[in-house]
Amino acid sequence: MKIVECVPNFSEGRRSDVVEKILDAIRNVEGIKVLDSSSDASHNRTVVTFVGAPEGVKEAAFRAAEKAAELIDMEQHQGEHPRIGATDVLPLIPVSGVSMDECVELARQLGQEIGEKLAIPIYLYEEAAVCPERKNLAHVRKGEYEGLQEAISQPERHPDFGPARMHPTAGATAVGARPPLVAYNINLGTSDLTVAKAIAKTIRGSSGGYPSIKALGMLIKETNTAQVTINVCNYHQVSLARVFETVKSEAARYGVNVTGSEIVGLVPMDALLDVAAYYLRLEGFKPDQVLEVVVGR
């Protein structure tokens, strides 16, 4: 079963009727499931998560961008979160039976379609980026909606698809592909926050750890225990097992045990099969030995 996930961010987090209409545009595509939608009033932004087969996801993403362009006017938009358009970012994520290359191709097709049919300038970002500096979303969104209105005419800020001028209401959109992210917390047998912070610093990319790991030390008040709160941004690069083992050995340095861990929200099956394969030292194991994978095909 080929599954792609899409996590579009829309520049509307206050008018629930508008959000509902965008969600309907997505839900009306056959085979598509909306897994989550969360709106933030101060960001004035809604993050939607939906999944389905590649073609269905492309279709749903297009219709959502079309609906957002119709209902959201960036000239009126205010909110704390950086943004360049009504549909601000549109990342496609390979979840099952789909390679990153396929997702990149799908993102480029989707970008072209939105650019040409809806006349919205499209910037390809992350894995789908054509120019290296656009891998970084922050670079694409530099100046935000307001700043990009002028900057878009400069050759180095020309979009990858669509016209080199902002859409009058919808602005511009960043379309990309990225690996699935797993929200993963590891609980420590201590109430000492400094231990959690020290471990987080060791493992995260921003301070010299694994480039695809983001981590913070937190204190969980209910249980008065320290926790390393982690985003595993590419579990193919650094598996949950490696994260767990690294935290365990760092904690041991402080005489602290790892008491448990938690996966927050959804996780691709692959990420957990990798863990089983790691610890059982599995030889020659393939995901298509999983009964559910064979049956679902």
Next chain:
Amino acid sequence: MKIVECVPNFSEGRRSDVVEKILDAIRNVEGIKVLDSSSDASHNRTVVTFVGAPEGVKEAAFRAAEKAAELIDMEQHQGEHPRIGATDVLPLIPVSGVSMDECVELARQLGQEIGEKLAIPIYLYEEAAVCPERKNLAHVRKGEYEGLQEAISQPERHPDFGPARMHPTAGATAVGARPPLVAYNINLGTSDLTVAKAIAKTIRGSSGGYPSIKALGMLIKETNTAQVTINVCNYHQVSLARVFETVKSEAARYGVNVTGSEIVGLVPMDALLDVAAYYLRLEGFKPDQVLEVVVGR
């Protein structure tokens, strides 16, 4: 997605045209996938593995039993393996989204249908057994086809469904429910077969180990390494992780490392999620956090 597996054994392993017709009866039921079929000439027996939704599996099992009754004559059957009928055993196995209780109920419905519509005496066995002694398949098959012809008239050998006399050609059938079995091998860093044999003895139920584990010590000639060859007959009772850890610690007693392990053939996703949850010490994890599970529903 509800998935039930069925592994019927038919008393025909020589005439491939007969086997093919039985397979067709199964395949023709919508939504059913035949995963494997293997015939053994000396046993004169064929083991088929198929999967699908509960109702479809029941339908396919019934049609297979009907076809086997039509094409196999137990009066003519000879073979080394113990058997009581054309469709000798018909176990139903809960694989995904289905409880053992549901499988037991399905097996009883299937048994009643075959018993009443095809006039084949049905014995419910393993988890589906109504009388405790029939949990044991060996007890049900005591005397085999030939012996059961007389014994069936004794009240304690009366079938659970169908007439208390053998079907003139199809004999009798044992219909049951059991947990999925995982074929699992653990490789040792030694060529000393006695170590593998000693470990196998420690973990298997028949010599005082885990009741749901069967195990043997083997020497793999290609690599000249000793292997513990295991059937994990109920991974809910004893997970692959526990089997692996037990073998690892037993091996350490002999100064031997576990170099790796292999899953042979198919494995339910649950069995590997359990392994991930065990090693990551996952708290509050549920299989419906797996994206593929949510999407497949």
